[in-house]
Amino acid sequence: MFRKITALFVAFLLIFSLSGCMFIPSWKKIDVRYDTSEIVSVELYHLTGSYDGRFYGLEEDIDQMEEELDPIDALDAEQYEEFVKDLEGLTFTDHFFVILGAAMDPSYSYHGYTVKITYRNGDYDIISCSSQLYDKAENYDENIWNCDEEKWNNFIESYFSVDISTSAE
Numbered sequence: 001m002f003r004k005i006t007a008l009f010v011a012f013l014l015i016f017s018l019s020g021c022m023f024i025p026s027w028k029k030i031d032v033r034y035d036t037s038e039i040v041s042v043e044l045y046h047l048t049g050s051y052d053g054r055f056y057g058l059e060e061d062i063d064q065m066e067e068e069l070d071p072i073d074a075l076d077a078e079q080y081e082e083f084v085k086d087l088e089g090l091t092f093t094d095h096f097f098v099i100l101g102a103a104m105d106p107s108y109s110y111h112g113y114t115v116k117i118t119y120r121n122g123d124y125d126i127i128s129c130s131s132q133l134y135d136k137a138e139n140y141d142e143n144i145w146n147c148d149e150e151k152w153n154n155f156i157e158s159y160f161s162v163d164i165s166t167s168a169e
Contacts, residue, residue, distance in 0.1 A: 028092050028145050030127065033134060034119050036081045041118045043071035044160045047111050047128070062110050062126055062133055071116070073160040083159050087115075087127070090155060092145035112149065113156040129153075 032039075045065055075083055114128040126133040129152035134141045 029088055030090060030092060030132065030145070031088055032084050032117060032125060033123065034121075036084050038119045038121070039077075039080045039084075039117060040120050041116075042075040042080060042083060043116045043118075044073045044156065044162065045069050045114045045116065046072050046162070047114050049111070062131075065110070065114070065126070066116075073162050075159060079159065086155065086158075090147055090151065092132075092147045113153060113160075115156070 047065065047069070110126065110128040110131050110133075112129060114126060117125045117127070123134075123136045125135070129147045129149045130144065132143045132145060134143075
């Protein structure tokens with residue numbers, strides 16, 4: 001019996017080694033970092049190209065979004081609490097592909113409707129359907145959690161008075 005289990009385990013490792021990859025799905029709810037009373041603005045941008053995250057330091061990274069674009073809409077303060085509650089109700093997913101023997105660099109890409117939540121202390125969160133940046137002065141955390149783009153767009157359009165067909169760069 002022990003030989004059969006060992007042989008099965010070795011066969012599994014051999015198949016796994018030859019394919020060299022493993023798929024791991026995970027789910028997450030977005031949590032804003034501070035209480036809604038600390039929010040000073042919630043602005044919406046529409047990114048028509050793809051803005052990369054801070055990891056690559058490329059020309060069009062997410063830090064240049066505010067310099068290059070104006071927000072297309074913003075929420076009133078009385079909407080913050082409901083907006084955050086609904087945002088935290090969205091399910092984001094990530095699929096980790098582990099390739100044995102190869103380093104995997106994350107690729108952060110912001111596109112479409114992108115929300116910037118700014119807090120009283122100067123920290124901010126940038127959230128799109130494909131990437132999230134949580135900035136705190138010199139420190140930041142960037143994630144590649146994905147939300148179904150149609151659900152994300154419907155959520156955004158329920159709070160902001162714009163849609164993709166009429167928004168400008």
